[in-house]
Amino acid sequence: MDFDRFKITGDKKVSLKDYPTDYDGGLSEDDLKEAVKGVSKDIVELQEKLFAEKQQSLLIVLQAMDAAGKDSTIEKLTYSMNAQGCNVHSFKKPCKTELAHDFLWRIHAAAPAKGEINIFNRSHYEDVLIVKAHGWASDKTIEKRYQHINNFEELLSDSGTRVVKFMLNISPDYQLERFKRRLRRPEKHWKFNPADIEERKLWPQYMSAFEQVFEHCSSNAAPWYIVPAENRRFRDYMMASVVKAHLNDLSPKYPKPNFDADRYTADSLE
Amino acid sequence: MDFDRFKITGDKKVSLKDYPTDYDGGLSEDDLKEAVKGVSKDIVELQEKLFAEKQQSLLIVLQAMDAAGKDSTIEKLTYSMNAQGCNVHSFKKPCKTELAHDFLWRIHAAAPAKGEINIFNRSHYEDVLIVKAHGWASDKTIEKRYQHINNFEELLSDSGTRVVKFMLNISPDYQLERFKRRLRRPEKHWKFNPADIEERKLWPQYMSAFEQVFEHCSSNAAPWYIVPAENRRFRDYMMASVVKAHLNDLSPKYPKPNFDADRYTADSLE
Numbered sequence: 001m002d003f004d005r006f007k008i009t010g011d012k013k014v015s016l017k018d019y020p021t022d023y024d025g026g027l028s029e030d031d032l033k034e035a036v037k038g039v040s041k042d043i044v045e046l047q048e049k050l051f052a053e054k055q056q057s058l059l060i061v062l063q064a065m066d067a068a069g070k071d072s073t074i075e076k077l078t079y080s081m082n083a084q085g086c087n088v089h090s091f092k093k094p095c096k097t098e099l100a101h102d103f104l105w106r107i108h109a110a111a112p113a114k115g116e117i118n119i120f121n122r123s124h125y126e127d128v129l130i131v132k133a134h135g136w137a138s139d140k141t142i143e144k145r146y147q148h149i150n151n152f153e154e155l156l157s158d159s160g161t162r163v164v165k166f167m168l169n170i171s172p173d174y175q176l177e178r179f180k181r182r183l184r185r186p187e188k189h190w191k192f193n194p195a196d197i198e199e200r201k202l203w204p205q206y207m208s209a210f211e212q213v214f215e216h217c218s219s220n221a222a223p224w225y226i227v228p229a230e231n232r233r234f235r236d237y238m239m240a241s242v243v244k245a246h247l248n249d250l251s252p253k254y255p256k257p258n259f260d261a262d263r264y265t266a267d268s269l270e
Numbered sequence: 271m272d273f274d275r276f277k278i279t280g281d282k283k284v285s286l287k288d289y290p291t292d293y294d295g296g297l298s299e300d301d302l303k304e305a306v307k308g309v310s311k312d313i314v315e316l317q318e319k320l321f322a323e324k325q326q327s328l329l330i331v332l333q334a335m336d337a338a339g340k341d342s343t344i345e346k347l348t349y350s351m352n353a354q355g356c357n358v359h360s361f362k363k364p365c366k367t368e369l370a371h372d373f374l375w376r377i378h379a380a381a382p383a384k385g386e387i388n389i390f391n392r393s394h395y396e397d398v399l400i401v402k403a404h405g406w407a408s409d410k411t412i413e414k415r416y417q418h419i420n421n422f423e424e425l426l427s428d429s430g431t432r433v434v435k436f437m438l439n440i441s442p443d444y445q446l447e448r449f450k451r452r453l454r455r456p457e458k459h460w461k462f463n464p465a466d467i468e469e470r471k472l473w474p475q476y477m478s479a480f481e482q483v484f485e486h487c488s489s490n491a492a493p494w495y496i497v498p499a500e501n502r503r504f505r506d507y508m509m510a511s512v513v514k515a516h517l518n519d520l521s522p523k524y525p526k527p528n529f530d531a532d533r534y535t536a537d538s539l540e
Contacts (some may be wrong), residue, residue: 052460052461057381071354074352074353074354075352075354078353081353082348083344083346083348083351083353083356083358083389084344084352084358084360084391085358086343088354117352119354176539179539180539181536181538182324182537183534183539186524187524189527189531190322191322191525192378192522192523192527192529192531194529196533197534224365254456254457254459255460257460257462259462261459264454264462264464264467266451266453267448269450
């Protein structure tokens with residue numbers, strides 16, 4: 001399947017209402033479940049080569065409204081990955097030490113090393129999303145931040161890190177259903193925060209902030225994907241497929257042995 | 271199954287020759303494969319509670335001779351874990367910056383946060399294993415290090431981190447077979463290092479260094495387990511079972527909601 005219709009490379013204005021939140025790609029639940037298995041197997045192999053090669057890395061950025069399914073997306077995406085070589089960083093409200101530095105300081109520290117796949121659950125984009133939605137910074141500051149973000153991602157990209165960014169796209173109605181679901185299940189209460197109900201009121205401001213991000217912080221080297229996230233099977237299939245495509249494009253290879261393969265053979269060890 | 275016969279709590283001298291390297295616990299391959307599935311499911315649930323509770327953490331330390339299977343042990347153990355909340359740290363030969371600090375500096379920085387499970391692929395124990403086997407430090411320095419290690423692990427333990435240490439136990443013959451296997455398979459050449467052949471010659475010194483570690487750096491709060499690692503299915507079953515037992519013992523619980531559950535209900539959101 002071609003996911004280019006969900007890909008943003010910065011060449012045009014984006015209106016989120018043109019993007020579906022619930023989509024199955026014409027595939028049944030069972031088709032999607034099977035398809036993701038095949039893709040996952042390919043990812044396992046590509047990850048091992050990336051890890052062995054130790055020349056390139058992959059940074060996956062995940063942004064979404066509350067309850068859009070970030071945690072379960074990460075769980076499904078990493079299910080078949082080797083934990084050694086894959087790190088997940090969750091960025092919460094910055095602490096005092098973090099606030100005493102520029103907004104990219106804590107982000108840079110969590111960038112993947114060569115050979116690694118890192119996943120950001122929220123990211124530097126919070127500083128141009130929640131901050132913009134609430135009006136906590138001036139337009140001028142936000143515009144400067146777009147530029148800092150682009151420069152930072154270009155630095156990563158020039159250093160062998162592929163940056164791939166995903167927005168899990170849901171409707172306000174879907175979010176409300178998820179909140180209700182959390183309240184109905186006591187073992188999910190720990191995920192519910194009454195403040196999220198207040199935050200919902202800023203939905204239009206958030207969507208507008210996302211659209212600005214797509215317009216200002218997308219490129220071929222660091223694209224955004226707007227993932228229809230209400231159908232979780234399609235979401236998982238799309239996430240895995242796009243990640244696989246980018247790993248494929250990096251084309252990692254097992255490194256040449258750093259020893260004389262004629263001298264060291266299985267027989268030579270007898 | 272009871273794994274206490276493989277557990278070291280520091281109350282006695284340990285001779286590695288009393289511990290099997292190849293062991294199936296009287297179970298068939300298929301039995302072991304099925305058993306590990308059941309244990310993994312329990313770990314998934316326990317990990318979610320640990321993550322939600324955010325009061326305690328688990329540190330898994332893995333040490334072994336080359337080619338004992340550390341990487342594949344980690345792969346199997348983490349297969350069912352959620353990557354969010356599980357970090358693997360591999361400690362290589364220390365770099366200049368690391369050497370400019372005490373030997374526990376880089377280790378402490380990688381300790382798990384509350385709610386997390388961290389796995390160390392090699393660890394602070396290298397500083398009393400490889401260093402001792404090669405005679406790179408005096409006996410007095412090594413003995414001081416045992417004490418520093420115990421104090422450090424006590425600090426972690428007092429702060430809510432359960433420390434569980436595993437030595438993957440193999441024979442020199444098994445190691446040789448694994449080296450040969452790597453040389454026979456071009457896609458495994460990147461894992462072969464001719465220096466490992468030299469290192470083999472110090473096998474008795476390494477075994478003695480391990481025995482000293484077991485004697486000096488084991489306790490009920492931070493036990494060692496000597497894992498028979500040649501039968502990989504038994505190894506995986508034992509690793510998962512011991513990890514599950516310790517998680518069970520921590521008994522993590524979903525936290526109480528930090529909101530008024532009478533006020534916020536699914537109906538209240540209508």
